[in-house]
Amino acid sequence: MPNLAAVLRDAEQRLAHSSPSARLDAEVLLAHVLQKPRSYLAAWPAKTPPRDALAYFGELLERRAAGQPVAHLTGEREFWSLSLQVSEATLIPRPETELLVERAATAIRRNAASRVLDLGTGSGAIALALALKFPRLKITASDASTEALRVAERNRKMLGASNVSVVHSDWFQALNDDYEIIVANPPYVPGDDPHLREGDVRFEPRLALDGGDDGLECLRYIIRLAPRRLLHGGWLLLEHGFDQGAAVRELLSAAGFSAVGTHRDLAGHERVSEGRRQ
Ligand code: GLN
Numbered sequence: 700m701p702n703l704a705a706v707l708r709d710a711e712q713r714l715a716h717s718s719p720s721a722r723l724d725a726e727v728l729l730a731h732v733l734q735k736p737r738s739y740l741a742a743w744p745a746k747t748p749p750r751d752a753l754a755y756f757g758e759l760l761e762r763r764a765a766g767q768p769v770a771h772l773t774g775e776r777e778f779w780s781l782s783l784q785v786s787e788a789t790l791i792p793r794p795e796t797e798l799l800v801e802r803a804a805t806a807i808r809r810n811a812a813s814r815v816l817d818l819g820t821g822s823g824a825i826a827l828a829l830a831l832k833f834p835r836l837k838i839t840a841s842d843a844s845t846e847a848l849r850v851a852e853r854n855r856k857m858l859g860a861s862n863v864s865v866v867h868s869d870w871f872q873a874l875n876d877d878y879e880i881i882v883a884n885p886p887y888v889p890g891d892d893p894h895l896r897e898g899d900v901r902f903e904p905r906l907a908l909d910g911g912d913d914g915l916e917c918l919r920y921i922i923r924l925a926p927r928r929l930l931h932g933g934w935l936l937l938e939h940g941f942d943q944g945a946a947v948r949e950l951l952s953a954a955g956f957s958a959v960g961t962h963r964d965l966a967g968h969e970r971v972s973e974g975r976r977q
Pocket of ligand 1: 887
């Protein structure tokens, strides 16, 4: 029987043609199968994995080689140091969205805010990261997809975030409260962008990604309606595409927001824009 080092080497080779992160994928999947942290693999390279674990690992490798996202195979993804459950019903949380959490945290402190809305919460990633950081905050996490809400609610329970309420709403439709901060990571990829037909994105819900012809449809709609649910002096914070900063700033200014600005993610891309309701 091969040891862990050999199993990983072989798996990396099998994934080399289909994944840009073959080694990492192999490690994450093997650690998942063995129910150990990834560090275990480096610590015990000479150990021999059990036969049934190897068989299961082989199945997962095959599915990964066919393109399925690692997060769908393990059923989880780390975001803001939280382990979140994910499924085909939601976007897989992305590292750049942590910038939105950081900017929201700054706005919450600055306004001493007590009520926050995460519009289109998906897996609940943003709402839950904020809820655990600010236990006294009341957060509404809404989504139009009932399947996504099931994922968000499961994550909420698992993390014990009693300060989050998960509600069904198509954008603002079923929301009647006013908020001091509204955050959203809406769909913003242009419908004909080839990106939607590549890699992991192919396995994610179109509803969470496709922002219409120019990618700005949902952003435009949210910016137009947000002032109705935002208290005076409250902030709207939005994630958007790397090339949409100028357009989003313009939309925010045209809708009467002040202190409009954009922040760059770790890759240096304009990623989060914000504005204050007068
Ligand atoms: N950043 C994501 C992507 O490029 C899109 C996320 C979104 O539309 N909210 O795949």
